Amino acid sequence: MPTIRKMKPAEVQDASLLSRKVMKDSWERFEKDIYPREALEFDLSQHSPENYTNSLKNQSHFNFVAEENKKLIGVTNGVVLGASGLARIGWIGVHPEYQGNGIGKALIHEVINQCRAQKCHKITLYTTDDRVIEIPGSVIGAPYAMMVRDGHVDSIDLIL
Numbered sequence: 001m002p003t004i005r006k007m008k009p010a011e012v013q014d015a016s017l018l019s020r021k022v023m024k025d026s027w028e029r030f031e032k033d034i035y036p037r038e039a040l041e042f043d044l045s046q047h048s049p050e051n052y053t054n055s056l057k058n059q060s061h062f063n064f065v066a067e068e069n070k071k072l073i074g075v076t077n078g079v080v081l082g083a084s085g086l087a088r089i090g091w092i093g094v095h096p097e098y099q100g101n102g103i104g105k106a107l108i109h110e111v112i113n114q115c116r117a118q119k120c121h122k123i124t125l126y127t128t129d130d131r132v133i134e135i136p137g138s139v140i141g142a143p144y145a146m147m148v149r150d151g152h153v154d155s156i157d158l159i160l
Contacts, residue, residue, distance in 0.1 A: 002068035002103060004110045007075070012052035014072045015065060019047040022093035047091070052077075062087075064110045066094070066103045073098045076107040078123075085121040087111070092125075 007015055027040045055061045055077055066074030076092040089111060094103045115123050 001106065002066040002073055002098075004064060004066050004074075004106045007052070007056060007063040007065045007077075009053065009056055011065060011072060012049040012056070015052050015063075015075045016047050016049045018072050018075055018095060019091060019093050020044050022095065023047070025096045026093075062111065062114050064107055064114075066098075066107055068098075074103045074107050076111060078111065080115065080118050080120060085119060087115045087118075087120045087123045089123060089125040 023040065023043055027035060027037075031040075052063065055063055058079075060082070061077065061079050063077040064075070065072050072095075074092075074094040076089060078087055078089040078091070080087045089108075092104055092107055094107075111123065
């Protein structure tokens with residue numbers, strides 16, 4: 001199993017490249033018929049090395065990576081929203097060649113641990129992909145609420 005840890009400033013370029021690769025792969029395989037290319041291009045622009053650097057400097061943000069054999073194979077980031085007790089996962093991605101091996105689960109568990117340490121009571125994840133329906137009950141084991149619109153999962157709230 002890979003190591004899950006906080007992202008280091010020297011890794012922002014690799015994290016950016018990995019995130020963009022995962023986004024493009026996901027769009028090609030699952031989303032191109034429901035998610036406009038213009039929206040994908042905007043999302044890709046948000047995962048620049050500069051944005052990752054800024055996120056690392058922000059105390060309310062969290063950024064974790066999965067590393068195996070000195071290679072980044074997963075990344076997640078998000079924000080704790082002040083003293084509200086709410087956290088939001090902004091992104092989670094696993095290299096296509098490593099998907100289905102529990103890496104995403106391990107990244108989410110690290111987010112849960114971080115958020116619990118910061119006294120959060122809920123973590124929200126917005127999605128366009130109904131495949132995440134399996135994550136809360138079978139993987140995370142935390143109580144959750146799901147928002148489903150038009151047959152697709154719109155958001156998942158983990159209750160801590």
